[in-house]
Amino acid sequence: MKSRLSLTLYILLLSLSGCSIFSEIEDRTAKWSADQFYTEAKEMLEAGDYETAIKYYELLEARYPFGKYAQQAQLDIIYAYYKYEEPESAIVAADHFIKLYPRHPKVDYVYYLKGLVNFNRDQGVLDRLLPLDRSQREQSMALDSFYAFAELIERFPKSKYSKxxxxxxxxxRNTLANSELHVARFYMKREAYxxxxxxxxxxxESYQRTPAVPEALVILAKAYKIMGLNDLSDNVLKVLKLNYPDNEGITEVIQLVVK
Incomplete structure (x- = not known):
């Protein structure tokens, strides 16, 4: 009980400290012009002090919402959120910018950032300490990243970010294919054919020409054979032989004895 109370008190103190720091910044910047806000925010961003940069950008937007730096501040804060590892805030800011300024000359960069945020957002501290196969994790963020990059390429094929x-x-695409393959292997081991x-x-069907396809065909052929669907198994085996004649799985399927 005592330790739980201490933890609650610690969190409360941290929260109050954060409020105090923000109030201090508000007081210190009370007479700042839009130019000074933007200059200071940009300097903090370039120096890697993303937390302070975000606070300055937020105050700039709040105090000068229609000033000459309004659009650029909204653009810069997306990157600041991304670097400060606040992916949700970065995505919200990116979507807001796209909605407000769909014809902005740098809107392609915003689509690129959306893709990049989702691409990296599941790379946490544990991943850096204990690298894991990304294909074995939940893939919704990978899909979001894929679609953001796809939209960038579709809308701005000549963008410098398209390559x-x-x-x-x-x-x-390879990661998503491997993810499906990983689950297929799991079901085969559990005899959930x-x-x-x-x-x-x-x-x-969805990830043609990825390295995962040959093993997927082997799994298909084996599963069909085990279920007694020999015609389907033979058809898949023909495709496997035609496209991957040296694949070791061909022998495995042929030698598979169904009890």
Whole structure:
């Protein structure tokens, strides 16, 4: 009980400290012009003090919402949120900017940032200490990242960010395919063959030309054979032999004995 009370008190003190710091900044900047706000915020951003930069940008937007720095401040704060590891705030700010300024000359950069935020947002402290296979994690953020990059390329094919977006999409596509394959393997081990088939089919149909396809075909052929669907198994085996004639899974399927 005592330790729980101490933790609650500690959190409260941290909260009060944060409020105190923000109030202090508000007082110190009470007479700042829009130019001074933007200059100071930009300096903090470039120095890597993202927390202070965010506070300055937020105050700039609050005090001078229609000033000459309004659009640029909203653009810069997206990047600041991203670097400060506040992905939700970054995405909200990006969506808000796109809605307000769909024809802004740098709106392609905002789409790129949206993709980048989701691309990196599941890379937490534990991942840096204990690297994990990204394909084995929940993939909603990878999909969000993929769609953001795809929208960037569709809307702005000549953008300077499009080349990198395509490279990241290729990586994400492989990751998503491997994720489906990982689940298919899991279902095969649990003898949930219908579920394994569904996952393997997703790889073959939705992620063609990815490295995961050969193993997905092997899983399909094995699962169909175990379920007694020999015609389907033979058809998949033919596709496997035609496209991946040296794949070791071909022998595994042929030698598989169904009890």
């Amino acid at each position: 990198e977006a395509r490279q990241r999409m290729l990586y994400l 219908v579920a394994a088939v569904n996952r393997a089919k997703t790889v073959v």
